[in-house]
Amino acid sequence: MSDLVTPISLRKTSLNTVHRSHKAKMVDFGGWDMPVQYSGLIDEHMAVRERVGVFDVSHMGDIQLRGPNSLAAVQKLLMNDASKLQVGQAHYSAMLYENGTFVDDVVLHKLGENDYLIVINAGTREKDVQWVRKVLGGMSGVHVTDVSDYYTQLAIQGPKAKATLQKLTGVDLAPIKNYWFTWGTVCGCHNTLIARTGYTGEDGFEIYVPSDEPTSSRVWAEVLAAGEEFGILPCGLGARNTLRLESAMALYGHEISDSINVFEANLGRYCKLDKGVDFVGRAALQAVQDAGGPERKLVGLEMIERGIGRDGYPVLALNGERIGEVTSGSPGPFIKKNIALAYVPVAYAALDTEVAVEVRGQPVKAKVVPTPFYKRPKKTQNVAELHVVVS
Amino acid sequence: MAYPEKYMYTKEHEWLLVDGENGTVGITDYAQSSLGDIVFVELPKVGQQIEAGSTFGSVESVKAVSDLYAPVTGVVTEINESLNAKPETINEAANDTWIIKVTLTNTDEVNGLLSAADYEKFVSEETGH
Numbered sequence: 001m002s003d004l005v006t007p008i009s010l011r012k013t014s015l016n017t018v019h020r021s022h023k024a025k026m027v028d029f030g031g032w033d034m035p036v037q038y039s040g041l042i043d044e045h046m047a048v049r050e051r052v053g054v055f056d057v058s059h060m061g062d063i064q065l066r067g068p069n070s071l072a073a074v075q076k077l078l079m080n081d082a083s084k085l086q087v088g089q090a091h092y093s094a095m096l097y098e099n100g101t102f103v104d105d106v107v108l109h110k111l112g113e114n115d116y117l118i119v120i121n122a123g124t125r126e127k128d129v130q131w132v133r134k135v136l137g138g139m140s141g142v143h144v145t146d147v148s149d150y151y152t153q154l155a156i157q158g159p160k161a162k163a164t165l166q167k168l169t170g171v172d173l174a175p176i177k178n179y180w181f182t183w184g185t186v187c188g189c190h191n192t193l194i195a196r197t198g199y200t201g202e203d204g205f206e207i208y209v210p211s212d213e214p215t216s217s218r219v220w221a222e223v224l225a226a227g228e229e230f231g232i233l234p235c236g237l238g239a240r241n242t243l244r245l246e247s248a249m250a251l252y253g254h255e256i257s258d259s260i261n262v263f264e265a266n267l268g269r270y271c272k273l274d275k276g277v278d279f280v281g282r283a284a285l286q287a288v289q290d291a292g293g294p295e296r297k298l299v300g301l302e303m304i305e306r307g308i309g310r311d312g313y314p315v316l317a318l319n320g321e322r323i324g325e326v327t328s329g330s331p332g333p334f335i336k337k338n339i340a341l342a343y344v345p346v347a348y349a350a351l352d353t354e355v356a357v358e359v360r361g362q363p364v365k366a367k368v369v370p371t372p373f374y375k376r377p378k379k380t381q382n383v384a385e386l387h388v389v390v391s
Numbered sequence: 392m393a394y395p396e397k398y399m400y401t402k403e404h405e406w407l408l409v410d411g412e413n414g415t416v417g418i419t420d421y422a423q424s425s426l427g428d429i430v431f432v433e434l435p436k437v438g439q440q441i442e443a444g445s446t447f448g449s450v451e452s453v454k455a456v457s458d459l460y461a462p463v464t465g466v467v468t469e470i471n472e473s474l475n476a477k478p479e480t481i482n483e484a485a486n487d488t489w490i491i492k493v494t495l496t497n498t499d500e501v502n503g504l505l506s507a508a509d510y511e512k513f514v515s516e517e518t519g520h
Contacts, residue, residue, distance in 0.1 A: 025427075041453045042428045238427070238454050308431060308451055331430045331453050360449070360456075 013058035014152050014216035022234065029237055030123025032059040037236040044239035045333040048200050049374075052158035052227050053235040056220070057199075058211065059122035061148040063132055069141030070114045072277070077135050078108060078118075079262065079282075081275035085110040090179050090197060092270050095131060096281030100261040100288060103131050104252055107197060109181060117147075117193075121252045135280055151193075152216040156223060157204030157243075160230035165205050167226040169194065173205070187219045199240060201247025202376055246332045248300055248341060248371035254311065254327040255298055255341055261285065264294040264343065296324065297349040300371035301357065303338035307364035309357035315342045316356040316363050323348055326357060332373055339373050340366070393420045393511070395486055399501055400510035403460040406486070409501050414463055414493045418450060421514050423485040426452040432474040432481070433459075435491060439467045443500050447491065450481070463500045465493035 010033035020026065024035035035056065038044060047053045065073050074082045080093035087110050095103035104124045109117040120128045129146050136142060156165050162173050171184030171194060181195035189209045198204035209219050224232060241251070250256045255265055262271045262285055273286055288294055303309060309329035314322050329340030340357065348355055351370060356363035398406040404422035408415040423429065431451040441447045441461040448459040469492040474480065480488045495501070505513060 036454070037427060040428055242453060306431075308456075310456060333428075333453060 011059070013056055014211050014213045015056045015058065015220055017213070018217045018220055019056065024234070024236060027237070029059070030121075032122055034059060035234075035236040036238045038234045041236070041238040041242065042333045044233050044235040045242050047231065047233040048158045048202055048204075048235060048239065048243055049334045050159065051231040051233075052156065052160035052164050053200075053233050053239065054220070054223050054227065055155040055157065055235050055237075055240055056152070057155050057206070057240075058152045058216075060153055061120040061122060061125035061128065061146070062151060062153075062208075063118045063120060063129060064111075064145045064147050065116045065118065065132075065142055066114060066145070067142040068114055069139060070116055070143075073136050073139055073142040074108065074116050074118075075275065075277040076139075076279055077132060078106065079271040079279055079285075080108065081272040082108060082110070082116070083275065087112055088180055088182060090181060090195060092179075094256070094262065094267065094270065095128065095135075096262065096279070096285075097258060098281060098284060100263075100281040100284035101258045102252065102256040102260060102262075102265075103258070104128050105250060105256055105267075109193075109195065124252060150211055151208040152211045152219070153206060153208050154219065154223060155198050155200075155204060155206045155240075156227075157198045157200040157202050157235075159203060160227065160232070161202070161204040164223065164227040164230060164232060165194070165207070168222055176205075178203075187222045189215065189219065199249060200243040201249070201372060201374055202243070241328075242330055242333055245328050245330055245339065245341070246335055246372065246374035248373060251328060260343070261288060261294065263288055264296055264298060266298050294346070296343045296345050298327070298341055299344055299349050299368045300373055301326070301329075301340040301342050301355070301366040302369045302373070303340070303357065304354070304365040304367055307357070307359040307362070308338045309340040309342070309359065309364070309366065313340075314358040315344055315366075316358055317348065318354060318356060318365075320356075320363065322358075323355070329357070335374050337373070339369075341371075344368075393486075394507040396507045398486075398507065399462065399504035400507065400513075401460060401462045401504060402513060403458075405460060405462050407462040407501070407504060408489075409495070409498070412495045412498055413468075414465065414495050415489045416459075416462060416491050416493065417487075417489045418459070418481060418485055419510070419514075420485045422450075422457070423482050426450060426455060426457055427482075428453050429478045429481050432478045432490065434470040434472070434474065435467050437467055437470055441465060441467060441491075441493065443503075450478075459490065461493075462504055463493065464496045466496070468492045468494055 019035040027036040078093040090109040107119045186192040193208040315324040324344040353368040433449040446458040
C-alpha cells in the first residue's frame with residue numbers, strides 16, 4: 001500500500017488519493033504529484049478527440065484582482081486588451097518581463113465589473129504571484145488574492161463534454177460560447193464557475209468546485225458516472241500534453257519562457273501594443289516590431305523520415321548546420337504523424353521548408369507544416385435531429 | 392508470473408533466453424509498463440557486433456525514449472522486423488516478443504545476469520513497492 005502515499009516534498013491536489021487508488025501512474029510535474037496516465041496515453045488521447053475525457057487540473061493557479069482599479073491593473077500586467085472583455089468572457093493573454101519575454105501565459109476571466117480572475121500555470125505559481133504583487137506594488141484600488149487553493153479545477157473535454165456536463169447541472173450549456181463562462185449549480189455545488197475553455201483543441205468545459213477532498217472526489221466520481229454512457233476516460237497529463245501539441249498550444253518552459261518573446265512565439269495576435277496602456281514589456285516588443293520582426297520563429301515540423309523529434313533535440317539545415325531546437329516533440333496519436341514545435345531562423349520558417357531534426361546523432365528529415373497540426377471538425381448538424389424535421 | 396524463470400535479466404530491464412550459444416533478447420513487462428504505449432523500435436543490423444552493457448537500439452513510447460542495452464557480448468543474427476509495423480506488440484506481450492537474436496561470444500557472461508527472483512526483487516526495490 002506504500003504507493004498510496006505521496007512523497008512529502010511534492011504538492012498534491014485534493015484528488016491525489018483518488019488518482020492513486022485508481023492506479024494512475026504518478027509523476028512529479030513542476031513540484032506536483034500528478035497522474036501522467038490512467039489506462040494509457042493513446043486511449044486517453046483518443047477518448048478526448050472522439051468522445052470525452054476528464055482531467056484534474058487543480059494544480060493550475062488562480063489570482064483574483066478586485067477593486068476600482070482592477071482593470072487598470074490587469075491592463076498594465078497583461079499584454080491582451082482586457083477593456084474588450086465583457087462580464088462572463090475570458091481570453092488568452094500573458095504576463096511579460098520588461099524585455100518582452102514571458103513570465104507566464106494566462107487565461108483572464110472578467111468575473112464582474114472590477115473583478116478579474118487570472119488562471120496561471122502550476123510550475124510558475126509562486127513566481128507569478130510575486131510578479132503580480134511587484135508590478136502592482138503601490139497601486140491603490142486593487143486587491144490581489146491568491147485563490148489557487150480554493151478550487152478543484154476539472155477539465156471535461158471532447159465532443160461529448162457538453163452532453164456529459166449537462167447531466168450534472170441545470171444551467172443550459174448550449175448558449176455558452178467558446179471562451180465564455182457562467183455560474184451555476186454543478187453536482188450540488190452552488191455558484192460553480194463553468195467555463196467553455198480547455199487545453200486540448202476540443203470543445204470542452206472547465207469547472208471550479210470547492211477544493212475540500214469529499215466534494216472534489218464526489219464531483220470527480222459524478223463526472224465519470226455521467227460520462228460513462230459516452231465512453232469517458234479519466235486522463236493524465238501525458239494525454240493533455242499530446243492533445244495540446246497536436247493543437248499547437250504553447251506550454252510554459254517549452255514554447256514560451258523568459259528567453260522567448262511574444263513575436264517569436266507567434267502570439268502577436270494576443271498582444272495589443274496599441275491598447276493605450278503601457279503594459280510591462282510593451283516598449284521592448286514595439287522595438288522588435290519596428291526592427292522588422294523577430295529573427296527566429298516558432299514553426300510546426302512534421303517528420304518526413306522515420307524518427308521522432310523530442311524536446312531539446314537540435315534542428316539542422318540540410319547542410320548539417322545547427323539552426324534551432326525542438327521545444328516539444330512527440331507522436332501525434334490522433335493525426336498519426338510525428339510532430340514537433342521548434343524555433344528556427346525566419347529564413348527557414350516558410351511552409352514546406354525541409355530541415356532535419358538530429359535524433360540521437362542522426363539527422364532525420366522534417367518539413368515545416370501549418371499549425372495547428374490538428375483542427376477539430378466544424379460542428380455539423382445532428383443527423384438524428386435532421387430526421388425528425390424531415391419526417 | 393510477470394518474469395518467466397527461463398529468462399535471465401539485466402538491471403536495464405532486458406530479458407535474455409539462452410540456448411547454448413544462441414541468445415534471444417526482449418524487454419521486461421516492467422519496462423513496457425513504465426514506458427507506456429510503444430510507438431517505435433530502433434533495431435540494429437544483422438551482423439552487428441554488440442557488447443554487454445552497451446546500447447544496441449532504442450524503444451520509444453509516446454512520452455519517452457529508452458535505450459536498449461545488450462545483456463551479453465555477441466553478434467546479431469536476427470532482428471524482429473515485425474516491430475517496425477507493430478511496435479505495440481511489446482506492450483501486449485513483452486515476455487513473448489523478442490527484439491533481437493544473438494550468437495554469444497562468451498557464454499560465461501550469462502552468470503553475471505539476474506535470475507527472475509533477483510530481478511523481481513530489484514524492481515520492487517527500485518520502485519519502492
